[in-house]
Amino acid sequence: MRRLLLMKSNLKNTKILVVDDEPVIREMLCAIFREDGYDVMSAEFGKEAIALAKKNDFDAAIIDIKLPDVDGMQVLSNLRKFNPEICVILITAYPSTDSAIKAIEADAYEYIIKPFDIGHVKLVMKRGIRSKKLVSENKKLLLNLEKEKQKLEIILNIGQVLNGILDLEKLSNVIVRQIADVFNADVCSLMFVDKQRDFLTVKAATGLSHAVIKTAKVKIGDSISGWVAEQGEAVLVQNIENDLLFGRNNLPKYKTKSLLCTPLKINNNVLGVINVTDKSRAGKKNFFTNDDLNLLTVTCNYAAIAIENARLYSKVSNLAVTDGLTNLYNQRYLRLRLGLEVMRVRRYHNSLSLVMFDLDYFKRFNDNYGHQAGDKVLFAVAEAIKQNIRNVDIACRYGGEEFVVILPETKLKDAVFVADKIRNTVYSLDFSGGENCVKSKISISGGCAEFRLDMTEDELIMYADKALYKAKHKGKNRICVYSNAIGL
Structure with missing residues (x-):
């Protein structure tokens, strides 16, 4: 009994249109279909039926071919304009080969001759509606499959593009461009969590000003992107002004009120977030959907893997050219870069200077306070060097307690100025050593030399070493220069 009631309840949502000019037949058909639980409407004239079809989405129609005003075939044709998938059964008291052929050509589900058997009509209608629903469901399934296929193709294409890039800067820019293109968004940004895991900063973006990219900083937990970074959950906002969690007035810089924000995660570790806003595609909805969110989430999984690979590659590459203790470049990289800088000088006749430093009495410090304290000194000296040079300068640990700084486009007198700043900075530091944490001063000596066209790279290093x-020899904690005129 419950099953029967459930079936009748479902049929209430199935609409049938009965079109016949004979009142007895029309009322009889309406009665038998209502008895089966269908939602039934009727029309005596063809034009009346067409008017009803404009306002109602009928699942099926049973139409008399011969009507007083409009031919039943014409009514069928008009109904198909409003609903191409409607199931149409044609009935007639005047059967002919011609009308049967027309019914087939019009793709009518069935052609029934009056007088008809009520049981047969009910069965035909039931099968027709079921067939119509199956066709409709199959179409939806095919459409969904096509959408999923398109998503997979998009994801695979993005994955192939990203996996071939190991430079983090380039990768970040490609990620935002790819996502902006896929989602037809005017604005897309990639933000990374900083080392202290306090803030998000913009690594790459499209649709944002250079000033915003350089200065934007979001505290973890604040605003939408900060919340996503903290919670590790993706967010879809269709209208920011009435969103229950993040509702606020839309900012003037955004054209639309919809946005997506998705975390970039590796093993539940949030690397950053992707923000996508201002969806703008001509003739389409300008708000994001759950399908968009799902696609972005999968895309971000690929992006996170690519970012992690790029970071690991950078770490491995840095291990080959950097000193593990001080994070300065090593002697191998010094030789490589010095060769490149010398080539540049020979081509463009720019200035080039080199400074070599050595810590004073460092062996004594190590003997007194131990190598752990000595390592802290080396690291602090490296930081002092980095604080006093430009981005274009190259600081290296030459070996032991020796450091070298390459100063492109720098004359000897300017190199001496930089070297002395570093010497003063180091001497201003207080180092603790020993069980009693005794404060100790460390000094540093330096030698400067300027490259000449008749020199080799090794000679430049040798002359800076001689100056050191x-x-x-003159008492340490000072800077000396190598001069071609006076030798030293």
Whole structure:
């Protein structure tokens, strides 16, 4: 009994249109279909039926071919304009080969001759509606499959593009461009969590000003992107002004009120977030959907893997050219870069200077306070060097307690100025050593040399080393220069 009631309840949502000019037949058909639980409407004339079809989405129609005003075939044709998938059964008291052929050509589900058997009509209608629903469901399934296929193709294409890029800067820019293109968004940004895991900063973006990219900073937990970074959950906002969690007035810089924000995660570790706003595609909805959110989430999984790979590649590459203790470049990289800088000088006749430093009495410090304290000194000296040079300068750990700084486009007198700033900074530091944490001063000596066209790279290093030896010999904690005119 419950099953029967459930079936009748479902049929209430199935609409049938009965079109016949004979009142007895029309009322009889309406009665038998209502008895089966269908939602039934009727029309005596063809034009009346067409008017009803404009306002109602009928699942099926049973139409008399011969009507007083409009031919039943014409009514069928008009109904198909409003609903191409409608199931149409044609009935007639005047059967002919011609009308049967027309019914077939019009794709009528069935052609029934009056007088008809009520049981047969009910069965035909039931099968017709079921067939119509199956066709409709199959079409939806095919449409969904096509959408999923398109998503997979998009994801695979993005994955192939991203996996071939190991430079993090380039990768970040490609990610935002790809996502902006896929989602037809005017604005897309990639933000990374900083080392202290306090803030998000913009790594790459499209649709934002250079000033915003450089200065934007969001505290973890604040605003939408901060919340996503903290919770590790994706967010879809269709209208920011009435969103229950993040509702606020739409900012003037955004054209639309909809946005997506998705975390970039590796093993539940949030690397950053992707923000997508201002969806703008001609003739389409300008708000994001759950399908968009799902697609972006999968895309971000690929992006996160690519970012992690790029970071690991960068770490491995840095291990080959950097010193593990001080994070300065190593001697291998020094030789490589010095060769490139010398080539540049020979081509463009720019200035080039080199400074070599050595810590004073460092062995004594190590013997007194131990190598762990000595490592802290080396790291602090490296930081002092980095604080006093430009981005274009190259600081290296040459070996032991020796450091070298390459100064492109720098004359000797300017190199001496930089070297002395570094010496003063180092001497201003207080280092603790020993069980009693005794404060100790460390000094540093330096030698400067300027490259000449008749020199080799090795000679430039040798002359800076000679100047350093002179500084040591004169009492340490000073800067000396190598001069071509006076030798030293």
